Every structure is written in C-alpha cells, then in structure tokens.
Amino acid sequence: MRPLRRSALHDDAGSAALEFVTVGVILLVPLVYLVIALGAIQEQTLGAEAAARHIARTIAQAPDAESASARSDAVLAGVVDEYGLDEGAVRVSIACTSRAVACPSPGATLVVTVATRTRLPLVPDLLGLDRSTAVPVQADAVQKISRMWGTG
Template identity: 60%
Template sequence: MDDEGSAALEFITVGVVLLVPLVYLIIALGAIQEQTLGAEAAARQTARVIALAPDADTAELRGERVLADVSEQYGLAPDAIEVSVTCLPATAACPAAGATITVTVAARVALPLIPAIFGADDAASIPVEGTAVQKVSRLWGSG
C-alpha cells in the first residue's frame, strides 16, 4: 500500500478539526469578556453618578444617561439589561444622605453563531453581572 502524501492530508484534516473549535472558543470568550466588562463599567459608573448627583431627580436622570452610554460603548442590548439599585440602610427614598448605594447590572451574552430557536434563548446565552457599591455623602440633597 502506498502511503505517500497521506501525512499531509491527515495533518490538514486534524488541523482543521482542532482549529475550528479553538477559533470559536476564542470568539465566544471575547464576546463574554466584553459584555462582562460592560456590565461592571455600567454598574460602577451608574453608582458614581447617583452618589455625586445633587438630588434624587438628577441622580435618576444622570444614572439613566450613563447607563445608556456605557451600554452603547460595550455593545450591551438596552432591552436585555436589568438594573437594580438598593440602599443600606433601607429608607423610603433611595438614594438618601449617608446611605450606601449598591448598583447591580445583569445582562445575557448571546453566543456567536448559535441561533435562539424555539424560544431557547437561555441555552444560547450566558448570564453576566456587574455590581458596584458607592457611599453617598451625609450632606447629599441638602444643598
């Protein structure tokens, strides 16, 4: 039996079989990393602008604007983001003077080249979350 030339064919076949999953893994991990960094940045910047705003109305307006800007920069889908703002100690108004604000931004990363068929969105996406904590000044809202 003549095996001449079969090593090159085997090398190409095995190379392609190993290379395609490796390239997909690199692309998928890049997308997940980008969205994770976006969620962290959105939470951190939103907490900062809320804590530094002069009053509650301005804090809400600035927080929404910053969240939209960061979401656009990192490619987060605005309709797929869930934002939670909590204050400790719990008061009727959040944010409040002297409180500690916790902002949590959660999103789902759609895996590349995997379509969401038959409502299987959860199977074709990875959840990511970012949390930031910021202390509000004791004099917040008084001036």
C-alpha cells in the same frame, strides 16, 4: 512480492500531511469559536461592570434624587451604546444597605447591580436556542453617599 510491497508503501506517501491538515482543521475550528465566544462574554462583562460603577458614582455625586435618576439613565444609555449591550436584556437594580431609609439618601451606602445576558455567537434564533444558550453576566458596584447629599 517485493514490487507489491513497494507499491503499497508508495500509495501511502503523502497521507501524513493530509492527516495533519484534517486534524488541524478539526481542532482549530472549535478553538477559534471558543476564543470568539469568550471575547463576547468578556465584552459584556466589562460593559456590565462599567455600567454599575459609573451609575453608582453618578448617583453619589448628583445634587438630588431627580437629577441622579436622569443622569444615571444617560450613563446607562452611553454604556449600552459603547459596549454593545442588548438594551432589552440589561436590568439595573439600585438598593441601599440600610433598608430603613429611602434610597438614595444622605449617608447611605448605595449598591448598584447590573445584570444582562450574553448571546453566544453563531447560535440561531431557531426554537429559542439563542435564549437558552445565553450566558448570564452580573456586576455590582458599591458607593458611599455623602452625608451632605441633596442639601445643596
């Protein structure tokens, strides 16, 4: 009997390393995916925040409404290119806190909202999974417009 026990124990030698590698891979793959997905979401969040902030500043510093529109379009295109945002998914909303006046107008407080959706990495386009698993991202920026805006 004694030789049987030794052979049974001897057959089990080295399995701890194999189990460690197997469990390590099973835990490591989702962790790496989580890091990649959170990085993509953070990139899109920073892009939306930068777009909202820079568009608000551009409109507030423009000499008039026409140049404000042209400059804000150029800023949005630059931010979309810089941060790799999906141009078709970016939505920009511009409003003023006082609804009685046209927006933008002198003395108004401008609120710029930029919303987009972040596609998760490695999600296929099959059956619309890319759209249903996309994470919505939104950023707001507030800027006070000078009372002298548009007069010069």
